[in-house]
Amino acid sequence: MDPYDGRLCIRSDETGARLLLAQELLETGRGSVVLDGRLILEPAGNEICAAVLAKSSIQDFAAQVELAKLLLAGSTLALAGPKQKLRWEVVDETGSVLLWRAS
Numbered sequence: 001m002d003p004y005d006g007r008l009c010i011r012s013d014e015t016g017a018r019l020l021l022a023q024e025l026l027e028t029g030r031g032s033v034v035l036d037g038r039l040i041l042e043p044a045g046n047e048i049c050a051a052v053l054a055k056s057s058i059q060d061f062a063a064q065v066e067l068a069k070l071l072l073a074g075s076t077l078a079l080a081g082p083k084q085k086l087r088w089e090v091v092d093e094t095g096s097v098l099l100w101r102a103s
Helices: 016-028 061-073
Strands: 008-010 033-035 039-044 047-053 086-091 098-101
Touching: 008 016, 016 033, 016 039, 039 061, 047 061, 061 086, 061 098
Parallel strands: 008 033, 047 086
Antiparallel strands: 033 039, 039 047, 086 098
């Protein structure tokens, strides 16, 4: 499975129409976004699943989530509206196998 297939891929410094489209997809629940090829943001009910694509060089999944949180916080992507709650997890490089979920 390709973690990028069917998802809008943007950079953390994205601006303009692609950034607005990413925010709209997440707010309306009509699509998911891949940020810098490292973080998949996917609407799931009243929250957003934030799935970190695992780096094999870092075995500490909690540390990978913390790095992804910093990436998202430093990005131009603003998560607003009713879907502000994030559910953090780490998935394999295909994006299909859950390796760890933050409690």
